[in-house]
Amino acid sequence: MDFPAKLKRLVDRVERGLDLHLPPAATRPARLHEAMRYSLQAGGKRLRPVLVLAVHELLAGQNAKAQGPGAKSTPADPLAAAVAIECLHTYSLIHDDLPCMDNDDLRRGRPTAHRQFDEATALLAGDALLTHAFALLAEAYADRPVLAHALVRELADAAGSRRLIGGQMADVLAEKHATATADDLEFIHRNKTAAMIEAALVMGGLAAEAGPAPLATLRRLGQHLGLAFQIVDDVLDATADTATLGKTAGKDAQAGKVTFVKLHGLAESRRLAQVHSDAARAALADLPGDPAFLGALIESMAARNK
Template sequence: MEENQMLKEFIEQYKQRVEKQFPTMINSLAGPQRLKDAMLYSLEAGGKRIRPMLLYAVLHGYGRPAVMGDAAACALEMVHTYSLIHDDLPSMDNDDMRRGMPTNHRRFDEATAVLAGDAMLTHSFHLIAADQHLDDAVKVKLIEQLSRASGAGGMVGGQMADMLAEREENILAADLENIHEHKTGDLLAVGLQMGAVAAGADEEAQKHLDLFGRHIGLSFQIKDDLLDVEGDEALIGKPVGSDQTNHKHTYVRLLGVEGAKKRLDEHTEAALEALQHVHADTSILSALAHYIRTREQ
């Protein structure tokens, strides 16, 4: 099967798989309906579902059933979605639109958006702990991985470093890569790490899958920066040029368009090289790396 078609079918199958779990998962929770409505609003707002897709791709590569990754995949997407809700807040990026829709705090209110994000973050760990398809030792490891990747030493720390960097007039490309390795890369890489642990991959494979994830995480961010300059607003769902308007440090600003494209190619090729050391079917992961480099939204 041609690579793009194979990837398209995989994405559609597993995108539907993770999305169909959200309504029951959220509506079965105790708590005010407005809170649950706000959680579902952002969870159902669309998105590429790249993070759970990476987890499922590793399980697929090792011939493991998808059900082994369902709870972890949903947990991972909930952590990602909570981060977007909080990133959009007036005190952070102050964005009015996300994926072509009003941001959570615009659709509801700022306090509800904060609490919806809080609820998603905490419930993500409950999902893994309550999973009936994994051994307890595996669940503990998955919780440890996700909490590390999303916390002060991972995504949240990367977000803080990004905010601090905005106060500086000049930073180096290496500084920006360090920020985004945590802000974006950690939550992408952990999907691969969690998939590898659930699949029972050996330590060598886990190491190279993690390396693959870190390179595509940087590729993903560089491509985002390029789309902010060259993208189609109708496709990306938010105004083009917002990074420049907000005076944000981006790869395009530091390296120029051509320099950013060169760095994107370097990270993509390094990611693909890491897959050469993983003795499993990595065709989906390889196709995903190519997709990240060429995506239009």
């Protein structure tokens, strides 16, 4: 398997999907739709939507084989689910960058939405991307309402007040009071980061009509992968420079944020990232299909430098 070529193929598919599944920039009011596209089309790793597509490819092939050549139902196209989770992720970045949150000027090497437009437009573009994620799932899978319902439920739970937003809130509180414990930090990362990675994997599985056992394995895989990803993020914030990251480096330390690095040190953080990567790989081995691409993706996430 040629990992970079396959990754590029999936990322290209996501980029086309983003263009296809977002309202045109000229849609009234144009400023809102321009801002939605500005933030969504700023590039980035497209990790979450790539995970949706990769899991779907892994499992849909298996299910087709199990059903035999006479099977009638074709697996659903996972692209809209991939786009929906990227809309969700992008909304969370736009709101996280706002002055009342992290007050960040740079994101993916470009001005953040409120710097490029203004605060009101950024706020509304974030709201609109969050809402569009659910509208898109409902619309794109309208002929499969059971699947649409399952995807909406997964995404809404992962993005809700107990998980993604709860993690953001706990993060804000930890920074404000500078009193976060290891338990707080785990709550923040399990929810702020791992929840959406877990949802991406599960949504790919749902689109492939995976059963309860592989869905549970995907959830476990997502939790470990999400934690590994966030710990690497903390390590990079402490060690890389702004140009490499495409966002302001050292920001967490400056802001007095409690991070894995601050709490456990660099060496132990790197070891913890490895532990979670290994656990993710072990979960992957429990899934049917050829794990080469997802295995390489996990590897690249643990070894990344931005």
